[in-house]
Amino acid sequence: MAALDRRPSEARNGELQKRKRSPSAEKTAQTRHMIVSAALAEFLERGFARATMEAVARRAGVAKGTPYRYFPTKEALFEAVVRQEIASAVVEVNVANRSPGEKVGAFLRRTMSPAMEVVERQGRAALARLVLTEGVRFPVLVEIYRREMFDPLLNQLRYLAKSAREGGELKSDALVDHPELLIAPIWYGIVHNGLLDRSQPLDIGALFQTNLDLLFDQ
Structure with missing residues (x-):
């Protein structure tokens, strides 16, 4: 007992x-x-x-x-870095976060523009440059970045471009055919600032805003 x-x-x-x-x-x-x-x-x-x-x-x-x-x-650790430090940007642009009746252009300015303004300070641009410079030797880096960041973001932008056309927001159908146009200035800024001319860095946030002005009706 x-x-x-x-x-x-x-x-x-x-x-x-x-x-x-x-x-x-x-x-x-x-x-x-x-x-x-x-x-x-x-x-x-x-x-x-x-x-x-x-x-x-x-x-x-x-x-x-x-x-x-x-x-x-080390590859698994790099994947975790991409998820923690960069892939959160995809969450910010998720169409589920778009308010009822909010125009696509306004949604992009509210979600993507702030992220682009700090893309250099937060290290996201530098990490993208790392993928560009070392991706040839280590293709797995490109695969991780493409799977975790690039493809999901592009899919979101593709959907938003179609919604913008349906809402009559676009100046032409170019963005629907080539949603990559939305992020092209971002990538140019990333390459320019880290590889082409470090002495005169470009304001990636300003590039993105200007691109929105060119693509969307005000």
């Missing part, structure tokens, strides 16, 4: 010990975020080829093997 009385207490003690050993979900998410943020800094400073998981761990302030608990390879 005494043994039976001890079982609930023993079970509780075992559960407490388990909780002490296992990190909380909040702690796990925080560590993961720290690793991904450190990886972004490492990739931008050293490039993908020279970056190492050990260096990422040092930047994040975690043990050398900790990044591998979350990301089995």
